[in-house]
Amino acid sequence: MKRVLVSACLLGLKVRFDGLSKENKEILDLINNFEFIPVCPEIMGGLSTPRVPSETRDGKVFNKDGVDVTENYLRGAKETLRLCKIYNCDTVVLKSKSPSCGKGLVYDGTFSGNLVSGNGITTDYLLKNGIKVYSEDEFINKFKNIM
Ligand code: SF4
Numbered sequence: 435m436k437r438v439l440v441s442a443c444l445l446g447l448k449v450r451f452d453g454l455s456k457e458n459k460e461i462l463d464l465i466n467n468f469e470f471i472p473v474c475p476e477i478m479g480g481l482s483t484p485r486v487p488s489e490t491r492d493g494k495v496f497n498k499d500g501v502d503v504t505e506n507y508l509r510g511a512k513e514t515l516r517l518c519k520i521y522n523c524d525t526v527v528l529k530s531k532s533p534s535c536g537k538g539l540v541y542d543g544t545f546s547g548n549l550v551s552g553n554g555i556t557t558d559y560l561l562k563n564g565i566k567v568y569s570e571d572e573f574i575n576k577f578k579n580i581m
Pocket of ligand 1: 441442443444449450451473474475476477529532534535
């Protein structure tokens, strides 16, 4: 069975900044077709749950209090790649719009809900290292017919 790293919040784990999950039923419906391995780059980067929300700006990450947390985000990205290598896994599904996991669109750094083109820190790092990254919608659309 193909191994796929998946954002832990999509699987229902309460690891988000607000202490909640973002459980996605359509992802969970695919659980018998893949070996899902939960991953949360922000936790693996040394941040706590709950935590102050963060957004990317000019290639760095700042939390809403103005603290530069880029190092935590980079560490989480590297640890996620390490997990890919440990599990010999070349495919990940990451939660859209997150400053770590977003793909294609992320919040613009003003904490006003505006989205701009771009990837989260982990998404960018994994893509540069040859890992296939899907958003949850991309993954569902690609594989919903295999059930
Ligand atoms: S870092 Fe990724 S996996 Fe962790 S809570 Fe945020 S979106 Fe979910």
